[in-house]
Amino acid sequence: MTKTLYLLLSLLLTTSHTWAQTTRYVNQTAAGSGTGADWTNASGDLQATIDASATGDRVFVATGTYRPTGQRPATVGAATGNRGNTFFVKSGVLIYGGFAGTPGTEGSLAGRTLSPSGSVLSGDAGTPFRSSDDIYHVVTFKNAGTTTRLDGFVVTKGYAINLEAPFLDDVGAGIFNDGSNGGSSRPTIANCLITDNYASGGGVGLTNVGSGGDAGAV
Numbered sequence: 001m002t003k004t005l006y007l008l009l010s011l012l013l014t015t016s017h018t019w020a021q022t023t024r025y026v027n028q029t030a031a032g033s034g035t036g037a038d039w040t041n042a043s044g045d046l047q048a049t050i051d052a053s054a055t056g057d058r059v060f061v062a063t064g065t066y067r068p069t070g071q072r073p074a075t076v077g078a079a080t081g082n083r084g085n086t087f088f089v090k091s092g093v094l095i096y097g098g099f100a101g102t103p104g105t106e107g108s109l110a111g112r113t114l115s116p117s118g119s120v121l122s123g124d125a126g127t128p129f130r131s132s133d134d135i136y137h138v139v140t141f142k143n144a145g146t147t148t149r150l151d152g153f154v155v156t157k158g159y160a161i162n163l164e165a166p167f168l169d170d171v172g173a174g175i176f177n178d179g180s181n182g183g184s185s186r187p188t189i190a191n192c193l194i195t196d197n198y199a200s201g202g203g204v205g206l207t208n209v210g211s212g213g214d215a216g217a218v
Contacts, residue, residue: 021056024049027101028064040103047087055092056147060112062101065120072140082125083133083159083169086140086176089148089187097152098191114152114191123173123197124157131198134159136169137176138197141187144177148187155192160199172207173197179210 026049027034027042036043036052039062043049046066049059068085089095097119098112105111126133138158139150158173168176174194179185185208194205 021054023058023060023107024053025060025062025101026066027062028066029062029101038103039099039101039106042101050088050090050093050095053090053093055145057093059093059095060099060106061095061097061119061153062099063097063115063118065122067122067125068135068138069125072137073142083136083162085125085135086137087121088140088142089144089150091141091143091145092147094147094149095151095153096149112152116154116193118154119152120154120156122157123159131157131159136160136162137172137174139175141175141177141179141185143179144185144187146186146188149190150175150187150192151190153192155194155205156196158197158199160197160201160204168201168207168209170201171199171203172209173199173204175206177206177208185210 024036025039025042026036026046027039028044030042030044034043035041036049046061047068047070053059068087071084072086072088096109098114099106121138123135123138125135134157137160138155141148155174160170160173162169174197177185197204
């Protein structure tokens with residue numbers, strides 16, 4: 001089953017954030033060792049930049065296609081092989097896509113231009129055009145606080161099908177939000193297109209789960 005979601009407003013209710021400590025910059029064409037201090041020195045590694053960020057930090061991401069290369073944290077559930085890779089969004093970090101990545105410009109959100117083909121988070125990390133080796137969950141949240149944000153991305157090519165289904169790897173192909181029961185994991189997802197994902201157990205585009213199991217899916 002596949003499904004396309006247009007998220008033009010906040011998907012989950014949150015309180016507003018009023019600060020940003022540091023802004024880091026990511027560009028697909030940049031060297032992975034870039035410091036991320038500005039567009040001239042942008043990092044090419046999105047996950048490493050997220051990991052280096054603290055609560056309140058912003059990550060600006062240029063247009064391009066980004067594929068997760070690191071295993072999800074053990075606290076989110078173990079997985080074997082590349083299919084367990086994911087973009088793990090740290091609680092409190094705000095991630096914005098849709099920038100051109102032009103040095104000397106786009107130092108604020110007003111500089112970006114959103115488009116359906118802009119910053120793409122893709123689970124197509126195996127053999128091109130073969131879905132059976134694609135990633136279970138393209139994006140993962142774990143107990144994400146209300147200031148956590150994913151904004152301005154295309155989330156695509158997740159393939160949540162697993163006969164043994166460890167840690168609900170048959171749901172939430174696009175986005176997997178873990179810890180939602182009781183309202184403990186409530187990130188904001190805005191200006192995102194979630195499309196062309198597949199899940200055998202439902203919750204194709206997004207699944208919210210908590211200690212009680214599947215708490216909601218779309």
